[in-house]
Amino acid sequence: MGDEIDEGLRSELQRQGIWVTSMQELYNWGRKNSIWPLQFGLACCAIEMIATAASRYDIARFGAEVFRPSPRQADLMIVAGTVTKKMAPQIVRLYNQMPDPKYVIAMGACAISGGPFKQGYNVLKGIDRYIPVDVYIPGCPPRPEALLHAFMELQRKIDNQKLSGPNKSDHLDREHPSEYPVPAFGKHDLVPRANPDVFRPPQIERV
Amino acid sequence: MSLHPYFEIVVFVGVALIFPVMPLILAWMWRRFFQPPKPGAAKNATYECGMESLGEAQIQFRSQYYLYAIIFLIFDVEAVFLVPFAVAFTGLPVGAFLSILVFLLLLIEGLVWAWGKGCLNWAK
Numbered sequence: 001m002g003d004e005i006d007e008g009l010r011s012e013l014q015r016q017g018i019w020v021t022s023m024q025e026l027y028n029w030g031r032k033n034s035i036w037p038l039q040f041g042l043a044c045c046a047i048e049m050i051a052t053a054a055s056r057y058d059i060a061r062f063g064a065e066v067f068r069p070s071p072r073q074a075d076l077m078i079v080a081g082t083v084t085k086k087m088a089p090q091i092v093r094l095y096n097q098m099p100d101p102k103y104v105i106a107m108g109a110c111a112i113s114g115g116p117f118k119q120g121y122n123v124l125k126g127i128d129r130y131i132p133v134d135v136y137i138p139g140c141p142p143r144p145e146a147l148l149h150a151f152m153e154l155q156r157k158i159d160n161q162k163l164s165g166p167n168k169s170d171h172l173d174r175e176h177p178s179e180y181p182v183p184a185f186g187k188h189d190l191v192p193r194a195n196p197d198v199f200r201p202p203q204i205e206r207v
Numbered sequence: 208m209s210l211h212p213y214f215e216i217v218v219f220v221g222v223a224l225i226f227p228v229m230p231l232i233l234a235w236m237w238r239r240f241f242q243p244p245k246p247g248a249a250k251n252a253t254y255e256c257g258m259e260s261l262g263e264a265q266i267q268f269r270s271q272y273y274l275y276a277i278i279f280l281i282f283d284v285e286a287v288f289l290v291p292f293a294v295a296f297t298g299l300p301v302g303a304f305l306s307i308l309v310f311l312l313l314l315i316e317g318l319v320w321a322w323g324k325g326c327l328n329w330a331k
Contacts, residue, residue: 070254090257096249097257100242163241171242178245 024163031075032063032158035103035151038074038094039067043081045108045141052144062151071097076154078147079133082110082117083124085190089182095131096179101171103158105150106133109140116140129194131180274326281318285311 005020013020041049052059059065068074071094083091095104106127109115114125127133134157135150142150161169170176180198183190238244253260292299292307299307321327 072254093249093259094257096247097252097254099250100245174243179247179249182249 027163028159028161031101032155034066035062035064035076035154035158036066036068036074037064037076037078038071038098039069040094041080042083042087043108043110045080045111048141048144049078049080049107049147052147057144057148059148059151062148062155064151071095072099074098075102077102077104077131078107079104079111079127080107082115083127085122085124085185088124088127088130088190089184091127092130092180092182096182100178101169103134103154104131105135105137105147105154107137107147107150108142109138112136112138124190129199130183132198274321277317278321278326281314281321285314 005022010020041047051057053065053067064076075098077091077095077098079091095102104127106112110117110123111127112133114120114123117123118125128136135153137146137150139146163169163172171178177197180195181192183192183195185191253262253264255261288307288310
């Protein structure tokens with residue numbers, strides 16, 4: 001099912017007018033060309049996201065113009081903007097409510113790290129503390145081209161996902177979780193401050 | 208041998224049935240054989256824009272709202288029928304005139320009833 005086809009054999013057959021494909025390629029081809037995003041925006045990055053969906057940049061070219069108002073029908077969560085600590089539990093809950101396979105694009109400096117408001121008392125320092133992020137886009141805000149680039153990167157990731165074998169995609173792995181714990185409001189901060197299963201920042205080693 | 212004149216419609220209905228049902232069957236088979244189901248507390252909860260959900264999604268509305276339905280019929284749906292009635296008024300046969308009159312009388316009766324009940328008064 002997920003076996004790779006030899007490239008030489010494939011081009012040889014193509015020259016004879018025979019087109020060969022595999023289940024995995026068909027499945028991924030369909031998935032990557034119909035990524036439906038969840039319709040929500042958090043801050044100014046959402047304006048750029050709206051511009052990406054409008055006619056000038058036209059995300060419909062990538063099959064992703066169908067912004068869904070319900071997480072039940074969405075494949076992709078675009079975290080566009082500053083995630084406040086008040087909003088973070090709702091974001092995680094929406095992520096939990098999306099069906100597998102699901103992907104996350106963290107759009108803009110705030111969503112990936114807290115951005116210019118990092119020192120703020122009520123700003124989450126990156127949504128990747130609670131949910132797994134597939135593509136990060138820096139920028140304040142990123143231009144629509146950057147979001148389109150993130151889309152193409154996500155399409156490339158989907159295209160390379162395996163249907164079987166030890167490296168198969170997470171959503172086909174029975175043991176891989178589909179929901180992540182929703183943080184709660186504590187006395188001073190969200191509890192827990194990060195989900196250690198998801199958030200593994202690089203450790204700085206001083207020598 | 209000549210085909211039945213409705214044969215094309217039968218083919219049309221057949222294709223129209225297969226076209227939507229086939230992807231549903233394929234999706235069901237995919238879920239059945241390849242993709243493991245991953246239900247969960249949050250995933251199965253009622254959708255409330257990310258807030259913690261309270262209660263069930265299937266709730267009943269109070270029957271008191273029937274007043275709004277009646278007044279909506281009188282003032283909104285009636286106008287939709289009145290405009291073409293007024294446009295075609297001079298060329299109407301007696302039967303059509305009588306039937307629209309019955310329709311109007313039924314709604315006017317509802318209006319009189321609602322007026323008498325005090326539904327048209329501003330709530331103080």
